[in-house]
Structures are given as structure tokens and as C-alpha cells.
Amino acid sequence: MEKTQTESSPVVIQSVQSDGVFNAGIILTETNYDVWFQIMEMHLVKREKLSYIRSSTKSSEESSKEYEKWYTYEIWDALSKAFYDGSDELQVFTLNQKAFSTKQNGQPLSKFYGELIEIFRELDHRDKVVMKDPEDVVIYRRSVERLRVHIFLAGLDEEFNQVRGEILRKEIISDLEECYSLIRREDARQSKLNKKVDSETSAMIARQQPQRKFVDKSSLHCTHCKKNGHTKEHCFEIIGYPDWWDTRKKNTKHESKTAVAESTSTTDLRKESLVQIATSVSSVPFMVVHSDVWGPSKVSTIGGARCNNNGIPKNFPVGGMLPHLLLNVHRIHDYSTEVLEKTQCTFLFKGPWFANMDILATVDPANVHHIMSSNFSNFPKGPEFKRIFDILGDGIFNSDSDLWKNQRRFAQALMNRHSFYKFLVKSNQAKLEKGLIPILDHMSKQGTTVDLQDLFQRFTFDSTSLFVTGYDPGCLSIEFPKVRFLMALEDVEESIFYRHVVPESLWKLQRWLGIGEEKKLKKAKETLDSVIFELIQRKRREINEEILSKEIDGVDLLASYMHENKTIMGELKCADDNFLRDTVLNFMIAGRDTTSSALTWFFWLISKNPKAETKIREELTSIVPAEKLGKWWDFDTQKLNQLVYLHGALCEALRLYPPVPFQHKVPLVPHTLPSGHRAVPRTKILFSLYAMGRMKSIWGEDCLEFRPERWISESGGIKWEPSYKFFSFNAGPRTCLGKEVAFTQMKAVAAGVIHNYDIQVVEGQRPGPNVSIILYMKHGLKVRVHDRWAK
Ligand code: HEM
Incomplete structure (x- = not known):
């Protein structure tokens, strides 16, 4: 050295x-x-x-x-x-000092923000503040966030003085991410202005050129909407309605002239917002690589099936685009990816004329940020979401406004408790040691195959039940018991998916007749209800009879809610049986299905990328004590949190296979999105998280490659990606509450299995996603297991 x-x-x-x-x-x-x-x-x-x-x-x-x-x-x-100062104090001091002294100093905004985020992440990592009262946790977090907003604003260059003042004068100070987006928007505005000034000179030259001739469009005819004054290429029904449409739609003469200009300017807007995001989130020359995407011939395809119709759904007079959707429903996620790639991130899907099924599908990061963060209150989940997901009752996933806000605040406070985290780590570790590992050992000795997806579902079902209800259903055992609750959950997820692709009137009719998917859903609901209500009764009995031990008491979510007995919203009480049923079901779905899906795809990707597996093993070995090298080792959860490559590999799996593959929202009032598309209250806005992780315009030419290095910063730390780009855990105020829980579980399983076993995927399988609201593998993942240290 x-x-x-x-x-x-x-x-x-x-x-x-x-x-x-x-x-x-x-x-x-x-x-x-x-x-x-x-x-x-x-x-x-x-x-x-x-x-x-x-x-x-x-x-x-x-x-x-x-x-x-x-x-x-x-x-x-x-x-x-x-x-290394064992107390971390010196490092915390140095990091704080660095945060206060970091300034933009003419650097690109994204670079300055990225630097601060890395410092804050390091500080979070060293934050040892322990709080008992959940309300204090929330207050503390808010206070830290406020300080960070101030640090960010103070470091900005002078040109942001005005917008900084505006942000600080707001009654409620935005969170850091929101603040960044406001400043970013101002940055975009200013660069546009600068460009305008630069172009003055060229405009002078242009004035010397002959004027563009006025084009008489009265003879034009649209073969799509059958109106005159424009062609199919510029038809608003295909390319989307501009902002002013509602007020001027009767002026048809105007329409024909403005259609061209409007579609160009909205395109420019969208182009600009994507350029802005691209340059702000990535250090690679993203727009250079993709500049051809914005060429004039492709720009005009936004939102519609015009141009070459190559792979873009045709809009049939009565059925709209539904026939295409139904023909492709078995490969819906890949199909949406293809269409969205061709339509440059946003596409207006026209449903049958009778079905009120128009969907604006988008993966444009500017739209995601606009809807999920900056205009959050104008985009609730909406009544249709509640009807489709009626099985979730009044739970957190299904609620909006105050009902959602109060539930979120309450759940967040519970999950931030140190005792909750300790309980989670302990129960997770126990499940691994006494559940998963013995099964893998058994399989290794027997040489038989096992479905890894089934194993992970059993693992997350048991561990999620433990922290949600306090009970271990014991379904992760060598006997592989049939668990009716698990089967019912799968049925629910599939049936709810079908409600997304058939007209509402049709699934309601099926429900009324008690046939098809609706029959399956009804049966599954009965199973779930009976199991959950039984658990609630048991917990209540134990609380009344003081059977619950002091240590467990108040740690699982169900007991914590029962103890609170507060009103969450209007009639709903924490201790109300129906409300408890909804809460348990919402958390079971949130925790069990997502994490097991992520783990299954992760292991499949690792099996296809042996180099990544080697790197993970090397990183893991670096935290194994020397005397334990070459032997079975059980990792300490805290230490796993420091591993950068493993984290990157998990994020990469979550990018390519987001467990929640799509989400939807509805605008309360008519709204024009940054992409230039018009959304009215009857338009469902659908985000395909699956497609979003596979867009070249967002992740670069190598977007389909599994490359954990993408998540490692130049300084060797974890690279921060904004949630409106890496959307797998949602973005804005409804960001996933269980992200840390999920990473804790996934890292413990990934490390324990990869370090101690060789997992060989059985040849001949072609894993593909199923058709459900959770992205599982259609036929599971059959593997053989070998103990790496067996003599
Ligand atoms: C890899 C694992 C996970 C992924 C990818 C994930 C992803 C997501 C996504 C996309 C949402 C938004 C859903 C929507 O609004 O429709 C969400 C919300 C939520 N997640 Fe997760 N999740 C994961 C694990 C967990 C775990 C383990 C828990 C529970 C401990 C959890 C609790 C929640 C809750 C409570 C919400 C609702 C938040 C709200 O609406 O305010 N998640 N998650």
C-alpha cells in the first residue's frame, strides 16, 4: 500500500x-x-x-x-x-459542517441537490435519536426536514432568491423533495427565458427570410372524427385535448388552426420537462443519446394511434381500443411498455363509447411528480378506486383526504417506534433461522426441487402476520401446509385485476349473477373475513385477560390499534372490529405480497447474472469475521444496511419488476399535465410502474440490463434516485410506509441465502409475470439448493 x-x-x-x-x-x-x-x-x-x-x-x-x-x-x-470515531460524533459534526457549507456556486441544480442528499443520508444513518412517544417521532422528523429545507434553500444561487422567498412565506413549508421540484421548475423557466434571449439574434435573421405562407385548412378532413379543418394527424381525439379546449370547443374554425400549434407547444413543454428531469437525475448524457426520439416525425404521435399504427392500438368506432387490451391482457405489462415506449411515455387509451373506460396511461416522470407530489390534493385515488378495491374497506390503501391522513399519521408513528423496529428485526431473524434455513437445508440434503416463490410467500406471510397481528401462522414449515388465507389473497388479487380491464357494468353484472371472477372474489372475501375476525376476537380476549406479555403488548399493529381506542375519522374507531379488519387486511397485502414478489424476481435475476452474484458474495464476505470465513454465517441486520452493492442489486430488481406494477389516480377538476395531456375527472390516470422501469428515455439504452452499478455513486455510496423516476415505492405524500421494513427483510433473506447456499434455477423455465395487481411469477420459480459449506 x-x-x-x-x-x-x-x-x-x-x-x-x-x-x-x-x-x-x-x-x-x-x-x-x-x-x-x-x-x-x-x-x-x-x-x-x-x-x-x-x-x-x-x-x-x-x-x-x-x-x-x-x-x-x-x-x-x-x-x-x-x-473512525466509535461514537460517530466527529463524523456527525463533519457531515453537519459539510451540509451547512455546501453551496450551489454555479453548479447544475441537480448536482448541488444530489450532494446534499448524500450528506443527509449519511446523517440519517448515524442518527441515534430514540423516541418512545409516536407523536414526538413525527415532530422530530418534521423538524429535521425543516432544517434540511433551510440548508438547501440557503445554498442556492442568487437567481433563486425570489422563489426561495415564496417558499418560505408559505404557511406550511414543503418537504425537501417538493422544495427541490419547485426550484427545479424555476430553473427550467429561467433557462427557457435565457434561450429566448439567445434566439433574438437568430430571429432578426429569420425576419429577413420570406414569411411562412398561410395555409388554408378549410379543405382538410379528418378520417377519424369526420370533422373538417384538420387531418387525422392533428386530431385532438387522438393526440389529446389542449388546456383551453373546454372553453373554446364550440369554435371549430379556431380549432383547425390552433391544433397544430398547440400540439407542438405541448410537446415542447413535455420535451422540456423530460430534458430537465433527465439532466437533473442523471449524470449520463441522457438527451444526447435520445435526441432523435424528439425528432419531428415522432413528436406528433403523443397520446395517440396515428402515424404508423405499428403496435399502437387502433381506436374502433364502438369498442374503442378495448379489443387490443383484451387480446394482450395475458402480457399486459410488456404490452403497455411497448405502447408507452412508442408514444413517448404517455398514451390515451380509448375505452368503448358506452363504458366510461378512457385511461390516460403515463410513465412520464414530470407527470408522476406533478400528480403524486406537487398537485397531490387534486389527484385522489377517487371513488372508482374504492369501488374496484371494495374488499379493502376503509383501510389506508383505499382512503383519501382526512381518513387517509389520520390513518397514515397513526401507522407511521407506530412503525417509527424503536420497539417496533426491534421486534421486526428479532422476528425476522427468528423466521429466517427457524423457518427458511431448515427448509433450505432439508432441500439441499434431499436434492429435491422447491418453488422459491412459494417459500418466500410463506416467509413474508408469517413475518408480516407477526408484526401486524402478533400471531405466527406457521405456514413456513417443511410440511408446506395449505393455508386458505394465502390462497384467498391470491384469488382476490387476480379478481381485482380483472375489474381493471373489463367495463364496470360488466363486473357488476357478474357480481350480481355470482359468476366468474366475481364468484371467486366473494368466496375469497368470506375466507379472509372469517380468519381476520377470529384473530381480532382472540387478541381482544388476550388483552382483556391480560395474557399478552408486556414485551409484545403494543408492538404488533393490531394490539397497538386496540390500545389506542381513538377516533380516526368520524365514526371509525381504532377499536372498531370492521376498521381493525380493514387495517389488518391492508397491511397483510402491503407487507406480504410485495416483499415476496421482489425477492423472487431478485433471485431469478441473480441466477441470470453470475457476476452480480459474485460481487454480492464478495461484499458479504467483507463483513464476515475472519475466523468464520468458509463457514455458515448468520448476518447482523445492522451491518447489512451498510452494504452498497447488495442495496443496488435489490433496487435494480425492484426497478425491473416492481411488485406493484401499476397504480391509478383521478383528477378532481380538469387539469393539463406537464406532458400537455388534458385530464378531466372522468379520465382515469394510470401509471405503469413496470413500464416506467423499462423506458430508455428514463433509464438509458441499457434499461433492460440488470446492472446494480447503476445505483452506486461516484464516491462509492448509494446513488439517490428521485421517487418520480424510481417509482416502485410510490412518490409524494403516499410513499410506501414499509420501505425500510421491506429492505430489512429482503437484505436479511438475500444475504443469508446467497452467502450460505447455491441456488440453481431448474432449466427450461421461462418466468413471466402473472396477471394480477401484484407482480408474481406466473408459474413460480423452481430451484435446487446446495449448501455451500457442506463437507
Ligand atoms: C418491496 C416491498 C414493497 C414495495 C415495492 C411497496 C410498494 C408500495 C407502493 C407502490 C405503494 C403505493 C400503493 C398505492 O397507493 O396504491 C405502497 C403503499 C404502502 N405500503 Fe408498501 N411496498 C412494499 C412493502 C411494504 C411493507 C413491508 C409494508 C408494511 C409494513 C408496506 C406498507 C405500505 C402502506 C401502509 C402503504 C400505503 C401508504 C399510503 O397510502 O399512505 N409496504 N407500497
């Missing part, structure tokens, strides 16, 4: 090999010791040199290998003493 001194960073460590200088890819500074330490260890493991930093015995012979090892150990130890 070689030690050099630079001005910006006090110590540079580079391993020197005989074949030249090896670059570890990270420079040690005052604040990154943790990450640096892990990456260096990873490299040492790869080169089988870990013993150099673990060997503290001094050899008397200076030329010996042992002496060399001891010498390396001494340097390693000295660095640790100099840079």
Missing part, C-alpha cells in the same frame, strides 16, 4: 500491485471511512489478502511475509484510529 497526500483529501490509499497501480475507486476522506473501509475490504477479499489486515502478530524477521502482514495491519489499525 502506498500513502500520498493531496490538498482536498488528506489521505489517498492506493494498493500497488506488481502490474501497476490499482485504483480502489474511492478516496478516503474525513467522512467516508465506513464506505471506504467496506470497499477496501471487498477488494482485499477478492485478492485473498484479508489476512493482511487481520494479522496482529509481529514477526521478528523483517523480510518475512508475516512481518509484511503485521506491518499492513498496523497501518490499517492506525487509519481506523484516525478516521
